Amino acid sequence: MDISGAAAIVGVAETDYMRGTSLSVPELVLEATMAAIADAGLDPSEIDGILPPPGFISSEEIAANLGADDIRYAVTVHMGGASPVAALQSATMAIAAGIATNVVITVGWNGYSAMRPRPDARPTKRRLEPGPFVDVSRNFYAPYGVRSAVQWYSMYIQRYVDLYDVEPTDAAQVALTCREHAHLNDKALMGGRPMTMDDYLASPLITEPMRKFDCCLETDCAAAVVLTSPERAMDLPHAPVLWLGGAEGHPYPADEITNRPDMLKLGLDSAAPRAFAMAGVQPADMDFLQIYDCFTYVVMMELEAIGMCPKGAAKEFVADGNISLSGRYPMNTHGGLLSQGHAWGLNHVVEAARQLRHEAGDAQVRDAELGVVTGYGDLGDGSIAVLARG
Amino acid sequence: MSTAKSARKYVPKPEGLNLEFHLACLEAGTLRIQRCTDCGQFRHPQRWYCPSCHSRNYDFAPVSGSGRIYSMAVNHFTVDRGWADELPYITAVVELDEGPRVVGSLRDVQPGQAGLGQPVRVSVEPRGEEFAYLWVDLA
Structure with a gap:
């Protein structure tokens, strides 16, 4: 069964990106979900497929708020930040198979406030579910003071920078470009706050080689997208954004970093060739790139994994304005997780859809017809979608 | 390091x-690694089935404890108050001479003083009755 082009993104939405809010995560998720459904021109009760985030709120609870009384498909993808883009594949499969008609994918979290609760905030039992790798991380890494994403990933990024002589000034290009693009986006947390190379180099080391400005923003926010069949999309208000191809990939073993035969092989390395083959296009055909940017160095590894450049050549690829809006491959035109905000990369899907609808405002890539979105999460899981203006 | 910090x-x-892994290390007083009999x-972390031959038979075999730094997390910031x-x-990933890699604490070494490929030795220290803490020292 060929599912290339079998579903289209027809509605997108995101909340404000905040660092501190009185809104609960369920309220944020429902705000984004309702707005995405309205953007699609659908009634909430027409939703019959829900892919909720791994935690905070269930598909059942979302359905009960939507008045969606005939849910036919509900599943949660457990791939951390790779979940939203992998969810596009799952939603497309459900639509292509005739299992569901109108599917909503949503994520949201209190990435800032969870660690800094307001003094007057009532405690909540709603939590992010632990990742599928938690049994390994708590038994083998945490006892040695390694218990956050930047620390886990440093275990392969140390090898990456060592093998390919990657300098901080190379990774800085990713951070500086995302910051430039944030200035074009009203919703970006870091819009209007310039960053220079000196600022970057002066930011403190977190886990080598990562500095503070190599790291994404802790954010309170939610986002949502709605998919339906291309036929149905023709009757809806916006230009449909076709899912031309996509894939998920898992490093081996996915739940443990250090005993991988090749520690530099990410899930995306196996996923990307399958996605491009399904879509029938090449990486060089892309008009823009929305790359999951939890950390600058991870972006560089992803660019190589999806075939934008050979292994070790990302430092040249991101240099000289190539990934700027005026460059050949504009990347993270919304500012990314690094400078817009962190909605688990569903904000990258929202931005890709806006680009392909030609509604990206000051950040619009001229005549954008084809773009790629990646996801990255847990201990190197990857996901990818090739999207086209329908 | 003081006991209070630990x-x-x-x-x-x-x-x-x-738990079987930790008890095997604690009983021997040196590193043991799960091995398909x-x-x-060898396999680490522990798995019920051998991913190579799918046997369920295993023991915890002695290893030399010597190896090289395969990678490391050089931490300048921590969310863990116990480590502040x-x-x-430095948290080291050590590739043992026998093949498997283990994670442990590299001690008495400042950032910049150790690099990938450097020879090291891994030793175990009891933390309570059921946890074998892994120390890494430059060889």
């Missing part, structure tokens, strides 16, 4: 196969 550090409560392949007084600290 006490504040997180010590897991191992279960199942992971049918095909002889140790900053900066």
Whole structure:
């Protein structure tokens, strides 16, 4: 069964990106979900497929708020930040198979406030579910003071920078470009706050080689997208954004970093060739790139994994304005997780859809017809979608 | 390192196969690694089945404890209060001479003084009755 082009993104939405809010995560998720459904021109009760985030709120609870009384498909993808883009594949499969008609994918979290609760905030039992790798991380890494994403990933990024002589000034290009693009986006947390190379180099080391400005923003926010069949999309208000191809990939073993035969092989390395083959296009055909940017160095590894450049050549690829809006491959035109905000990369899907609808405002890539979105999460899981203006 | 600091550090409560690993190390006083008793392949972390031959038979075999730094997390910031007084600290990934890789604390080494490929030795120290803490020292 060929599912290339079998579903289209027809509605997108995101909340404000905040660092501190009185809104609960369920309220944020429902705000984004309702707005995405309205953007699609659908009634909430027409939703019959829900892919909720791994935690905070269930598909059942979302359905009960939507008045969606005939849910036919509900599943949660457990791939951390790779979940939203992998969810596009799952939603497309459900639509292509005739299992569901109108599917909503949503994520949201209190990435800032969870660690800094307001003094007057009532405690909540709603939590992010632990990742599928938690049994390994708590038994083998945490006892040695390694218990956050930047620390886990440093275990392969140390090898990456060592093998390919990657300098901080190379990774800085990713951070500086995302910051430039944030200035074009009203919703970006870091819009209007310039960053220079000196600022970057002066930011403190977190886990080598990562500095503070190599790291994404802790954010309170939610986002949502709605998919339906291309036929149905023709009757809806916006230009449909076709899912031309996509894939998920898992490093081996996915739940443990250090005993991988090749520690530099990410899930995306196996996923990307399958996605491009399904879509029938090449990486060089892309008009823009929305790359999951939890950390600058991870972006560089992803660019190589999806075939934008050979292994070790990302430092040249991101240099000289190539990934700027005026460059050949504009990347993270919304500012990314690094400078817009962190909605688990569903904000990258929202931005890709806006680009392909030609509604990206000051950040619009001229005549954008084809773009790629990646996801990255847990201990190197990857996901990818090739999207086209329908 | 003072006992007070150590006490504040997180010590897991191992279960199942992971507990068997720790008990094997604690009983021997040196590092033991799970090994398939049918095909002889080492595996770490512990798995019920040998991923090579799918045998369920295993033991916890002695290893030399010597190896090289395969990678490391050089930590200048921590969310873990138990480690705040140790900053900066280095968590090493050691590739043992026998093949498998283990994670442990590289001690008495400052950032910049150790690099990938450097020879090291891994030793175990009891943390309570059921957890074998892994220390890494430059060889």
